[in-house]
């Protein structure tokens with residue numbers, strides 16, 4: 001492994017996760033000794049911020065809700081400004097197993113972004129209906145565009161190396177679904193190298209998911225739209241990421 005754990009920032013976007021976040025932070029700190037933990041809350045109305053601080057995480061608060069993409073951009077800026085070479089995005093609800101982080105980080109010697117992917121042979125996480133079709137469609141399209149096989153392009157479990165941090169600190173999509181689909185396209189266009197590592201996704205440890213059934217039903221249409229927008233955007237400074 002090229003990077004040691006004390007070179008890793010774990011960025012946890014959190015929106016109203018007071019019920020579970022303490023447990024998740026404790027697990028991260030005990031299973032990944034030396035990592036820095038940054039929680040980014042943007043307008044949580046419960047005690048997420050207080051609970052996360054008490055659990056030993058550093059917490060940044062945005063004054064209003066920007067979604068996961070806006071929260072992550074702040075996380076990337078924090079990593080850049082503090083000279084931290086690796087940023088790992090990890091959900092605050094317990095779905096991502098911190099024990100997978102070293103396997104993701106290990107791939108950063110040859111890649112810039114490593115996606116923790118369900119459906120890559122690990123675990124039995126199941127998604128049904130429109131959300132599943134959307135995920136399949138997106139993964140197929142993006143695998144072709146990025147010329148690398150990706151089976152889980154909507155995963156929020158990702159490790160980023162220095163080149164990815166430099167790009168995403170300046171330009172990380174904050175629109176709905178932009179943090180997943182669109183960031184892959186903009187990253188690829190800027191010359192970032194992507195790969196995936198199979199992970200077993202767990203059930204939420206508590207709290208409520210931000211996607212409800214109705215949202216899932218319109219997911220396919222929106223995802224298609226988001227992808228079209230991503231491909232329509234002008235290329236950004238591919239030369240600046242050296």
Ligand SMILES: Nc1nc2c(ncn2[C@@H]2O[C@H](COP(=O)(O)OP(=O)(O)O)[C@@H](O)[C@H]2O)c(=O)[nH]1
Nearest residue numbers: 013014015040042067068071091092093209210
């Ligand atoms: N900062 C921030 N985090 C969010 C927001 N929406 C969701 N999250 C966090 O993003 C992660 C994934 O959200 P979740 O609802 O579990 O989505 P799912 O796992 O795709 O169903 C969790 O840690 C949430 O707390 C948001 O608007 N702002």
Ligand SMILES: [Mg+2]
Nearest residue numbers: 091093095204
């Ligand atoms: Mg979740």
